[in-house]
Amino acid sequence: MNWLGKVFLLIAPFSFIMGTWWGLRKIENQIKNQNRSKTQLKLLYRKGTIPPETLSDFTLKSGLQILGYPVDSDEALFAEIVGHPDKYDLIQIFSYMANKQIGLKGFAKLKPQLLADISKASADLSNLSIDPEFEYLLPVTWGINGYLWNTEIAGPPPRNLHEAFDNQLLKGKIFVLPQETELFSLMQKTGFLSPDTIDQERSDGLESTVHQFLAQYRVASQSIQQLWTTGQGLLIQLPNGPAAEILSVAKTDKTDKAVFWIPEDKSNLWVSYIGISDSTQKYSEAHEFLSYLLQDNAIQLFVRFNGQATAITPFQDGQLKAMQLPSYLRQVSLSRIEIPSEAPSLNSSWQRTLHRVAPEYFAKYRRGEESNEPNMEEQENHSEKELDQNAVLEIEDTTEESP
Numbered sequence: 001m002n003w004l005g006k007v008f009l010l011i012a013p014f015s016f017i018m019g020t021w022w023g024l025r026k027i028e029n030q031i032k033n034q035n036r037s038k039t040q041l042k043l044l045y046r047k048g049t050i051p052p053e054t055l056s057d058f059t060l061k062s063g064l065q066i067l068g069y070p071v072d073s074d075e076a077l078f079a080e081i082v083g084h085p086d087k088y089d090l091i092q093i094f095s096y097m098a099n100k101q102i103g104l105k106g107f108a109k110l111k112p113q114l115l116a117d118i119s120k121a122s123a124d125l126s127n128l129s130i131d132p133e134f135e136y137l138l139p140v141t142w143g144i145n146g147y148l149w150n151t152e153i154a155g156p157p158p159r160n161l162h163e164a165f166d167n168q169l170l171k172g173k174i175f176v177l178p179q180e181t182e183l184f185s186l187m188q189k190t191g192f193l194s195p196d197t198i199d200q201e202r203s204d205g206l207e208s209t210v211h212q213f214l215a216q217y218r219v220a221s222q223s224i225q226q227l228w229t230t231g232q233g234l235l236i237q238l239p240n241g242p243a244a245e246i247l248s249v250a251k252t253d254k255t256d257k258a259v260f261w262i263p264e265d266k267s268n269l270w271v272s273y274i275g276i277s278d279s280t281q282k283y284s285e286a287h288e289f290l291s292y293l294l295q296d297n298a299i300q301l302f303v304r305f306n307g308q309a310t311a312i313t314p315f316q317d318g319q320l321k322a323m324q325l326p327s328y329l330r331q332v333s334l335s336r337i338e339i340p341s342e343a344p345s346l347n348s349s350w351q352r353t354l355h356r357v358a359p360e361y362f363a364k365y366r367r368g369e370e371s372n373e374p375n376m377e378e379q380e381n382h383s384e385k386e387l388d389q390n391a392v393l394e395i396e397d398t399t400e401e402s403p
Contacts, residue, residue, distance in 0.1 A: 043088065045091075045092035046072070046076075049141070091106070093107075110135060120313050125311050141302060142272065142308075147263070148236045149260075151257050157259060174218065175220040178221055183210075185268055211357055239308060241323065244324050262337070299312050300320075308324075309328065
């Protein structure tokens with residue numbers, strides 16, 4: 001037997017063993033993936049804040065099914081968190097809701113050893129009064145609700161909101177965010193609303209006050225980019241992340257007439273978190289989703305989706321603007337921001353007033369289930385399938401228990 005034959009006799013058994021091992025390993029992985037595909041994680045969140053692609057991409061990479069349950073408003077999200085947290089494995093919550101929920105132990109404590117890149121959660125958003133060490137919640141996006149100001153027409157921005165809102169050049173050109181918390185905050189800062197109006201549940205006076213405010217200032221119910229470029233809006237409220245996109249376009253077009261203005265009477269800083277329900281039976285799998293959110297590609301998906309600033313520092317910035325990174329917070333004077341928590345804007349009397357006065361912006365909503373289709377329009381249409389035809393989410397009629 002020549003030397004080639006001898007080599008073949010030595011290699012053949014080894015190749016057979018390796019081929020058999022690889023085949024069995026492949027079958028094992030297929031069985032494992034099939035078993036994982038039967039595992040479903042349920043995620044509660046506010047519609048328009050989490051990209052559909054993150055759900056489908058996570059499922060593709062992990063083999064785990066994640067079902068999104070979007071609700072249409074802060075009111076509905078808060079009501080579902082308070083009333084039915086045990087129905088979900090993962091829950092989105094905003095900073096102005098979070099203190100009470102953590103106090104109620106609605107979230108499980110996170111295990112850092114299951115979150116390899118937890119250090120990417122930005123230190124710029126740590127040490128806040130809300131879960132300062134990220135023990136229960138992973139910060140995902142954040143924003144300061146400032147204003148786009150048109151310097152070409154209105155001149156340099158003033159010191160405070162009173163001066164801005166009294167500017168006759170801006171009459172009919174001021175747009176505010178369609179959010180319950182922001183509308184409440186603005187009405188307080190501009191003197192339209194006093195705390196006792198809510199506390200005493202003076203519904204007639206409250207409705208009249210909201211009518212007066214909305215008669216002077218418009219709700220941004222369409223694309224802010226369109227409002228700005230068409231000149232319909234000269235002072236538009238929006239967070240720093242989306243503002244960065246518009247400022248970038250203005251700079252490119254050499255029509256540098258826009259500035260992002262944060263008034264002396266302060267703008268609200270908010271953070272969007274995702275945590276694990278303390279009722280889940282899928283604790284480790286839920287950590288897998290949080291680990292996925294810490295990856296750079298997930299960060300890019302979030303920012304591309306709605307422009308909001310990321311709360312997670314990416315290894316590579318990619319196409320992100322400076323105002324879309326957590327480090328931008330260092331450039332803002334702390335004297336010009338505040339962090340609302342347990343906001344009275346989630347009070348049931350305030351919510352009922354908005355339902356009556358401006359139902360086109362603040363209507364009552366139902367829960368829906370969302371598929372993992374990547375197309376947002378198709379997905380949201382699919383998600384509107386009602387789980388309970390008669391079950392309308394409402395916050396209980398209390399004042400002290402609702403933030």
